[in-house]
Amino acid sequence: DGGITQSPKYLFRKEGQNVTLSCEQNLNHDAMYWYRQDPGQGLRLIYYSQIVNDFQKGDIAEGYSVSREKKESFPLTVTSAQKNPTAFYLCASNSGRALGTGELFFGEGSRLTVL
């Protein structure tokens, strides 16, 4: 089945540790995104990538890093520099040929809790 797979679904981290969230898609989409969602709130854009080996910061990129070595994969690393990392993280890809012209396809999310 085509779609976006995020792993792990739940992740616990001690303060000071880096963690990496995986996002894989088999939809052949060029653009991929990472969003953060806090309880009762909407989504805020962390990073996005329009093509392989290229990515841009979103609205809340501080304390996060990404890579885009393959079209299918867009992993997100939450570093120890992120002061409040406990949140629900959502990865998405865009079906449109031009950025923003198509619909977003989302994974099921990864819930990160800092102990």
Added chain:
Amino acid sequence: SQQGEEDPQALSIQEGENATMNCSYKTSINNLQWYRQNSGRGLVHLILIRSNEREKHSGRLRVTLDTSKKSSSLLITASRAADTASYFCATVFNTNAGKSTFGDGTTLTVKP
């Protein structure tokens, strides 16, 4: 902030009733999209409406767009308990490199 803002924040109705949610935004858009999110899950795309369109339908969903008022509405007709979810509008602004900006959502509860 450029983000869309949904209204109301929460809505509770009986099964069979219609549910209307509104979204307002501040600057010119390329398109506006509505998404649904069940608790603890990812978002699912419902409808995309472009800036030159005024109304779109999909099954029990009707979306309107009024660019002069910078607002959109999502109508769910004959609601079902399974429609219980959070609904978000996402706006793609002309000046924002095609990035989607989400509001805080409307939480809809449909009582059986």
